[in-house]
Amino acid sequence: MESVEGEAGNFTVTVRERPRYVDMDKCIACGICAERCPRKVKDEYNQGLAQRKAIYLQYAQAVPLKYVIDSDNCIYFKKKGRCRACEKYCPAGAIDFTQREKIHKIKVGSVVLSTGFKSFNPSGYDIYGYDSLPNVITSMEFERILSSSGPFHGHLQRPSDNEPPQKIAWLQCIGSRDLHAGCHEYCSSVCCMYAIKEAIIAKEHAGNDLDTAIFFMDMRTPGKGFDRYYDRAGKEAGVRFIRSRVHSIERAGGPGSDDLKIIYVNKDGRRIEEVFNLVVLSTGIEISEEMRKLAQDLGIELDIHGFAKTSSFTPVATSRPGIFACGAFAGPKDIPQSVMESSAASSACSVLLADSRNTLTQEKTYPPEDPIIYEEPRIGVFVCHCGINIGGVVDVPAVRDYAETLPNVVYVADNMFTCSQDTQGLIRDAVKKNRLNRVVVAACTPRTHEPLFQETIRDGGLNPYLFEFANIRDQDAWVHQKEPEKATEKAKDMVRMSVTKAALLEPIEPLLLENRHEALIIGGGAAGMTAALDLADQGFKTFIVEQNQKLGGHAKHVKRTWKGEDGRAFLSDLIGRVQAHKQIEVLLDAEISHVSGFIGNFKTTVMTGSAKREIEHGIIILAVGAEPLKPDEYLYGQNERVMKWHELEELFEKEPERLEQTEAIAFIQCVGSREPERPYCSKFCCTSSLQQSIDFKTRKPDLNVYILYRDIRAYGQREQLYKKARELGIIFIRYSLDEKPLVERTLIDGKDKLKITVRDQILGIPVELRVDYLNLATAIIPKGDEKLAKILKVPLNEDGFFLEAHMKLRPVDFATDGIFVCGLAHYPKPLEESIVQAKAAAARAASVLIKDSVEVEPTISVVDQGKCIGCGLCEISCPFGAIHLVRVTGQGYRAENISALCKGCGICAAACPQKAIDMKHFRDRQILAMIEAGGSR
């Protein structure tokens, strides 16, 4: 992207497209060009640990899967007109040396910058020896070493001699939390988790004899499920965690040895010398020079660290209206948070461009299905080479010829890439010409490619469920590479099974459901209101159901965000906008008593006092929040000098003279968090205590402030707060779980005080703190949402927080369609992350609400009510509430499927003692016939 001209809603973007020198329509990604290309180049994707050719695929999963010529290295471009090997050997005639750079002018309403990060380069940081010691590598290099598509095909080896290492060390905070020139003050947020993951995976690759040690300063695993992972890594996988920063790395032993010597101090302060075979530097996240320049060209403000400057309240908006940022460009963050931000950015775009929605969309139409062709099976079989993926192991022509001998098969073909665009045309033509009414593709995996082929035969006039996949790559060619003959026999077996099933396939009518356009949001805190505004601003009628008598939730306690913005002003503005919005209706003092229906068609009963209200709506967003734990330790509730969270701050606000009279304050972190009964981190307590302590200390510089902590988890740019606090002279004292601080009441000079005893871990001696107040950062706990979870039929995790469908891929969705989650109900998080998640939930919800009808997967269960005895086992077993008993006059109860809720998992069919339930597309007779065919070679 070269430039963006114009304004929000009406931009003209200039994009420079470099020539690929390969015609994308013709390239079938067979790989022959790269095989023949004589020019070898360092492979950037493998971090320079392997080589690629001058014509190459950036990586195996690249989309689109099309080759590209690197003109900086290609012989044709270097020695004008020479070589041309790729052109000569390309079977598709796809090489095109005449391509030139193209400039595109694109009209858009908004722009999203999701340009990601650059990994810190430790070159030149001499104490770690990255430039001189071959077995000191970066975490990115180690990722490639672990990868099956990496330089060593997933075998754990070290670079110097390709020997498998027996001992690996990880060094945390390389380039992060470091004031040296070229390094960064901030924490990169993701390195602790990826180091643990790498250690665990390395052990999985090499077996448990592999010794892994992670050298760290603070272990920062504050995300959902992260602390459990950290615990398991230590206790179950045996990863060693060593709280010590290594001074430097030296070559161990004499010349010829590539081993590495590390000296560190253990927790008793003793110097320990250890030799490792490989050292991984956990390098941090930074913004590249190119990106800084682009930001400047676009007029986007960056913060002091080079990340996009955003506000906590509008976390995806850059300084230029209409241009949004998400992911690591807007600050160091992990995958779940990046994915949520991407959805939030799309919501921000949707709000901005709501008026022009659907003005450029075209509806796809299909030819009508011809009912006559269903009469007698006429099957076409297409066997795929998948380049050399299948063809290199399985004798594809033999499988094709074998398929031709099978009953009902009237057409066979083999293709280099069955998924390529031109092959789709061939399949369509074959269907029409040969009056095929069933199609079998023997290829990669249905996981990624079944929808494509279903679409293709639909274009050819067939019902999409008349398609069957034989998975001869993932389940055959890839796993039997060393036994090609047996793999070929297995491929034949798999094709025979698929053909047998295909003959029994039935067309299935699509399930189209009417869709409502109203949203229901449960919870009127910052998250709920943010989601409501994003939806209402797009024109969707939105209901907020709040159990309290006013809106606001816990955000009212956020005096300032960690960046210093005024939290209360934001909240009152938010409440004002919600209350004034014509499309939002707020129900206060209200509770959900019943929910029925499904995506696009929910019916909810809301009780307001004794009044009952029925609301019909298309989606639900859960934003019910969480609350701080009231602890029963450290004298909380027994001594008024012991407080929690914002209580002390609010006391000083009400009675400022109290702060004046105060000499010393202590904070205790992790109260009730990261304990055996609650093994999760509450994520934002460190930030909160840092903020408060800085505020107190700034207002009263001679105040003594002590923070008793286990790990300071000032993740990301919050590290600045930790540094500021230390600069101000706030004393941090680490305690361990097996030696928690002791809090007692005491009298000093007749004054009531608190005495806190804690062992200083550095000196190994006890410290007695005499303080006026103690503030506890207690765990954030769920509100006890079991009832609501049951009403909505959505799951809670082991800690009682709502459980999303997938942590990374679907972070605000539930497995049940049409219900979304955001805010503290999902997991403890700071305000700006709740806002991001709320906007993400709004984006996901809007994608449902815009439709007049939704098409759902029709491969659902069917009940033969003649066989059903009404026992109800299916209803008990169904995890989605998709099957229930209904009264049938004269027969008692009979099971009935609720098609919109059914996921087609088949549990009901398995549970039914009468075999009265069958799954469409996976009917017993289809599966049994397949199994039988499998055994009848």
Next chain:
Amino acid sequence: MAEQAIKLGGKRKSIFIDKVKKLLPEGGNLNLCLTCGACSSGCPATGLENMDPRKFLRMAALGLDEELTSTPWIWMCTMCYRCVYACPMKIDIPALVYAARASWPREKRPKGLVGSCDMALRNMSRSAMGTPPEDFAFVVGDVLEEYREAQPEFKEMKAPIDKKGAHFFLNQNSREPVTEPDEMVPLWKILHLVGADWTYGSKGWAAENYCMFLADDDSWKKIIETSIDAAKELGCKVFLNTE
């Protein structure tokens, strides 16, 4: 170190570390410690006297001023700065060690250092060996003579003392002229081959400065001043410190 509990809290008192911070640019970053241990992993004095740089700084942060200023460990620090070099917060621990040394009565400080510093103050050589200017001049002349004769390719080599207007003012650790005079020659040869215009000074030629290690600021300054004045007096442009 005392095993009884450290008592903190109550009204804030000024402690040793606060005073040291005021003396240093950016306060020597003394407040920024992350207690990561990088300093102690790299320090050659870690473990001596049950002390290491991290513990030392921690004691300072917690106000254990008495222990801080009485531990003999501070005299085991070599002022090598390995700790600062690797410290992610670039904390000037050696400056804190120095301040602790300075807090000792001069007569209680290590005898070797006191003796060497005192020796340097005796004459204008500022040599810790006590070598007077004339002895230095004799040894330099003698060694030069010997090499000019033995190695004809260096017969034009010079080792001037008090040459007015020379570009470089060179100093010299006094252990060499006294115990290993041949060790001076390689540098002379280099200077000769590159055609450098240089001179020793009869005053302030000695490069070592034990008063600095002794944390005797006034004497440290006196020694430096002797050399600088001598260089200025000769009109030299560049002071070449070989130590």
